[in-house]
Amino acid sequence: MPFPKQVRLVEVGARDGLQNEPNPVATETKLELIDRLGAAGVNYIEAASFVSPKWVPQMGDAREVMTGIQRREGITYAALTPNLKGLEGALETGVQEVAVFGAASESFTKKNINCTIAESLERFAPVIEKARDAGIPVRGYVSTVLGCPYEGDIAPEKVAEVSKTLFEMGCYEISLGDTIGVGTPLKAKRMLEVVSRDIPIDKLAAHFHDTYGQALANLYAVLEEGISIIDSSVAGLGGCPYAKGASGNVASEDVVYLLHGLGIQTGIDLQKLAETGHWITQSIQRPNRSKVGTALMTK
């Protein structure tokens, strides 16, 4: 299969990238990050998460972030909404898209939200329904698709089952997350092959973490299979909560460099993106985990 001509990058730095910071990042810093990402040509930005601030204080300013954004035309500003209360909060801010977050591992689901996968999906039903009533598209995440920190290997069939359920419940797109970054290219291909039997490949996104340095190789492999939506985080913001000091989200700059090198368009200005990564990592005093960003900014 030929590579897609164009890939849509879903920038998760402002949400996934900042939600594990030991100290919550200032709302104005988040807003500047979101604005700079938009100026660099990113057209889909996951900006906030409407979770309980008791559980994730880092996202406690979701309302302020969503209402504070200087919206640019052509950019989708999305928010994570794990439950009805979160969705209601998000809807009040004029959110354009929302997302729900499931997993393909029973142990992971149990440890994270203390219920079975089936129960977790049931909880999403009213969220998806209400969002649909409000005319708001819902994106579905499935995590641990290439491995689980508690149970190891995950069967592609399990990933397919959860993905299909979310898709049939009304999620317009399913983002497949290698949450702990343990995947390798053939594993990623095999998983995708099984999942895409039920869901068209252009409705699937690759959300790969770089904990074991494999993310770009895995992305290259799934691009060969026709994937055309990729989640990433500027400067690789985020780290890995399961291995302190290790990498989390694949860095947007490195993904864009790969894509442009393959002749695939993204609409993104790589230099501006690298400057944004440099700026945010300096601002919050974190290492720049983008190799492209590091190379471009130290030349």
Next chain:
Amino acid sequence: MPFPKQVRLVEVGARDGLQNEPNPVATETKLELIDRLGAAGVNYIEAASFVSPKWVPQMGDAREVMTGIQRREGITYAALTPNLKGLEGALETGVQEVAVFGAASESFTKKNINCTIAESLERFAPVIEKARDAGIPVRGYVSTVLGCPYEGDIAPEKVAEVSKTLFEMGCYEISLGDTIGVGTPLKAKRMLEVVSRDIPIDKLAAHFHDTYGQALANLYAVLEEGISIIDSSVAGLGGCPYAKGASGNVASEDVVYLLHGLGIQTGIDLQKLAETGHWITQSIQRPNRSKVGTALMTK
């Protein structure tokens, strides 16, 4: 083409990885590194470089290193020998293999060794001849195969020409170096396709740097083309002399993780390799640039 069943890893950490250290690393540390690498199952170790200590003081102890190694059976301990004097020094230490180092870029060759590519190759002729007389195989490096810090893009035909010349001069294997790590998968494939018209693919090695984070994706792409020899550096030792703070050699641990994930054998114990990477980076106080090493050692 199916993936190779087995890949030979050429470990360059002790040479390429340490030759740019601001302060020369102690001989005994090098020897311990080499020993640990052997214990981890690496069977080809580039251990030293017989260059003028005036130019590369970091390699000034080449003789001590080569004679100090506690040799293990089944492991090749090799040395770089850029000229006849270097070769003579290496031969005195009972070296098993040597290597010469060319480039595909005229500007790079001019800046580095102040001559044309043709002149540089002429200088290798007596080295290769004398090594052959001594029954010592010679490996040929070609650098800047996917880009040059001075002239940018390099034509695959130029890479092929230099590689073919070295091969015909008697190098038994050609290692293709993306010296500044700017390559992307299709570029790497195209280059390899042109070079392998003249040289059998099993006589070609991929020596990719990770400066732009692309090394593993590029390796995956050339594995698809049948490459079965890969150069790498434990813990990604080496950095990039053209962009301070940026990455150099791809980390051996990350390569081994990729290969094992693809079902390709290496004979290497990944955990031991990761421990070696952790140990050497602690010893010389350098960041561990292997993501696999970092993830495994911080669990």
